[in-house]
Amino acid sequence: MEYLLDNPIYHALNSAHGQFAKGTENVKFYEEDIASFAGLKHNSEQEFDELYHLSETGSTYVVFSPVQLTIHEKWKVIAHIDMFQFVYEAKEAPAGNESDLINLNQQHVAEMMALVELTKPGPFRQRTIELGNYTGIFENEKLVAMAGHRFNPTPYTEVSAVCTHPDYLGKGYAYELIREQIKRILVKGEIPFLHVRNDNAGAIKLYEKLGFRNRGDMYAYVIRKEVN
DSSP states (O other): OGGGGHHHHHHHHHTTTTGGGOOOOEEEEEEEOOBBEEEEEEEHHHHHHHHHHHSTTTTTEEEEEOOOOOOOOOOEEEEEEEEEEEEOOOOOOOOOOOOEEEEGGGGGGGHHHHHHHOOOOOOOOOOOGGOOOOEEEEEETTEEEEEOOOHHHHEEEEEEEEEGGGGTTTSSSHHHHHHHHHHHHTTTTOOOEEEETTTOOHHHHHHHTTTTTEEEEEEEEEEEEEEO
């Protein structure tokens, strides 16, 4: 079953996130205002060609792979990000304090997008909140930290958009937010996982403290179609 995590975007769009999926049987991508991710069944050259022909000029996607890829020159590679993939195998959430977390909804999206723009945890769009379970911490009525769910390749659910305003670092907010996400995923009977840049030593240390296991490498490619 863990093989699903080798291609989490494709398997999410082929299972729990089918309602957000566009594309074909082998080439799937999220609705544009939900997320900028595409999942290809085999990450083959033929599937990249199919994605190209399905896309409008200017379309930008993030594609994940557990091995490094050679992207066909017709795509412009905007970024290549080396990551680790972590999975949480315990049956209970880690110990921690119960924090005053707020369930985020559509009225918070502007603040969420501003926090993401400031902290750069990964792509976040107008309807990303529909992927579910976003919680935040407010100070002086200002959103200063948040986390939520993203890919859901059943029975796995990804913890994502973990970010804290720079002025509020060092207060343990990320730990409590991720702990809450773990609790919610376990209640669903699913397994938490997440991704992190492999040079983000602070985040890696936090995830290991929470009980996540480093499953291995994952590579992200940001690609754009520039011409028809």
